[in-house]
Amino acid sequence: MTSPIVQSSDPVTLVGGGDLSPEDISQALSVAPCLVAADGGARAVIAEGHEPRAVIGDFDSLQPEDRANLPQDVLFPIREQDSTDFDKALRNIQAPLVLGVGFLGGRIDHQLAVFNALVRHADRPCLLLGAHEVIFHAPQRLELSVEPGSIVSLFPLASVTGRSHGLEWPIDGLQLAPDGRVGTSNRALGPIVLEMDTPGLLVLVPRVELNTVIRAFGISQTDSAERLAAELWPARAK
Incomplete structure (x- = not known):
């Protein structure tokens, strides 16, 4: 390696x-x-x-x-x-x-x-x-304490499914795909939770939410790459 x-x-x-x-x-x-x-x-x-x-x-x-x-x-x-x-x-x-x-x-x-x-x-x-905006790839599970009314756009780069809490238009039961349904211009009702079944979803939130996103990724002075890796998707097989 x-x-x-x-x-x-x-x-x-x-x-x-x-x-x-x-x-x-x-x-x-x-x-x-x-x-x-x-x-x-x-x-x-x-x-x-x-x-x-x-x-x-x-x-x-x-x-x-x-x-x-x-x-x-x-x-x-x-x-x-x-x-x-x-x-x-x-x-x-x-x-x-x-x-x-x-x-x-x-x-x-x-x-x-x-x-x-x-x-x-x-x-x-x-x-x-x-x-x-701040743009990132959605991890398997994300808790994001954005302000109510904040735009939360979801754009798939692969066919993905998952569940959401706190979005005006939930994604439960939907299949998102780059050549099908996308989730742009959704809105937060308050803190949101995303749980994805597979990788491939990009999340876009307003730039003013940068520190909120950083906290959602669990970053603090005591965090390490090893600790955070457990919350992310596994590396792709070569």
Whole structure:
């Protein structure tokens, strides 16, 4: 079994090369202090005066001047072209949580590839911070204390079934599928509970609920990746 490039007992901020602001990085670092860049995301990290613990990717977007400003021992090139830089980074980080910024907005094909990686690595706890939403792959069971009236969109990337409590339109007895019924623009009546039978469902909530989602994933100063892994989907068979 290959050892991960980054092993951290703290949550990890993973920075991509897409749309993001300095506020995105600072907000992410306030809750996920270990900093990692995916390929060209290193530029934004350097511009904000930070040094990443690691830069992971195929390096086709890492500019020579940015590479020159980084120590060689933080550079981890993975040259294969069968996966995205987000995928390469996510599968090589072992941490209680990965908080990704710079992966939403911009090109739609890039975002779709990121969502694909979230589902394929359902055993990796990861939240994506966008301009308006927090997006994550639904674990087997989720308790989320969002404000009543908050939008809770459910979008399947596979055929999935499950049960819900606290949603205006429950999902009990429904089959959600990317080419069938989806669950966008649902609303919370109060705290919600989701119980899913299989992986493949993305959850989207307003960005203001970021800390609520982090708490729902059980992150605290005493949490560890091993403790959290028991609450997630098992890793896919190779």
